[in-house]
Amino acid sequence: MTSSANALVAPLPVAASSDYLDSPKPASYLINARTVWISDIHLGFRDCKADYLLDFLSHIHCDTLYLVGDIVDLWSLKRRFCWPQKHYQVMLKFYELAAKGVRVVYVPGNHDDPIRHFSGQLFGPIEIAREHEYVTADGKRLLIMHGDAMDAYINHSWLKRVIGDHGYELLLFINRWSDRFRKLLGRPYFSLAGLIKSNIKGAKAAIAxxxxxxxxxxxxxxxxxxxxxxxxxPALREEGGLRYANCGDWIENCTALVEDHQGCMRLLHHSDKIHWQELQSA
Incomplete structure (x- = not known):
């Protein structure tokens, strides 16, 4: 696939028979997009996949970059300070992209909630907005929000919240060691935590x-x-004429949403390999 000014560029074949298009990452490639969305990076948290994110940010060319909440994990930093060099480099990368002319819009989440107090202001060249409206290249109006307000609709008792937090920490512990073993065996990254979570009845109900x-x-x-x-x-689908797009995260899944210059949105999994998921219709 060749690069052009108005196309999403990636080194992978088009395979209409599959929702996922997989490809190893070549040494040099470019994702040329109109808009990119990423969320739930959790800088300051030990399981943040900052190395994969830095690689992704170094290979995008876009007009607008949305940071859809939980970019910095202030909750985790409050419990234990953790700020590796790569986390600092991610923040610098956002400013570098903005300095090069990319519009960077930061929509804070619950883990970086204090930043919501600065809605309508600028952090240097980065715009802060509690929510945002986006119009796709093909004319669809999309609401951009982190989504923690939806927690009000999910029935959680205090005990379930505590168990959920500890259970999630256990999943990430398993994921961390699973990834280390896979690397020793020369295997690519795989989110074992995501697989386990998606098969737990209570988690599936909450996600739905x-x-x-x-x-x-x-x-x-x-x-x-x-x-x-x-x-x-992460998810990307249309249901009853309405589009649901979830950016995913950079702790378990390493995903981003990408829109090309024709208005086509795709979900990108970006770790050792790249995987594209097309828009699904329900």
């Missing part, structure tokens, strides 16, 4: 409720869809 309410919120407010994050569960 979140997705349903996020779509309903966009519909109530007259949008054609929603772009969000928060639950660390």
């Amino acid at each position: 409720t979140y997705e349903r309410e996020a779509i309903a919120e966009a519909k109530r407010r007259g949008y054609d869809g929603v772009v969000c994050g928060h639950i660390h569960y």
Whole structure:
């Protein structure tokens, strides 16, 4: 596939028979996009995949970059300070992209909630917005929000919240060691935590409720869809004429949403290999 000014560029074949298009990463490639969305990076948290994110940010060319919440994990930093060099480099990369003319819009989440107090202001060249409206190249109006407001619709008791937090820490511990063993065996990165989580009944029900309410919120407010994050569960589909797009995260899944200059949105998994997921229709 050759590069052009108005195309999404990636070194992979088009295979209409598959939702996922897989390809090893060559030494040099470029993703040329209109807009890119990333969320739930959790800088300051030990399981942040900053190395994969830096590689991704070094290979994008876009007009607009949305940071859809939980970029810096202030909750984790409060418990234990952790700020490796690569986390600092990610922050510098955002400023570098903005300095080169990329519009960078930061929509804070619950883990970086204090930044919401600066909505409508600038951090240097980076715009801060509590929420944002985006119009795709093909004319769809999308609500951009982190999505933690949808927690109000999910029935969590105090005990379930505590168990959930500890359970998630255990999943990340398993994921961390699984990734180390896979690297020793020469295997590519795989989110074992994501696989386990997606097969737990309670987690599946919570994810389904979140997705349903996020779509309903966009519909109530007259949008054609929603772009969000928060639950660390990447997705891209249309349901009843409404688009649901979840950026995923850079702790478990290493994913981003990408729109080309024709308005086509795809979900990109970017670690040792790249995997493209096309828009699914329900």
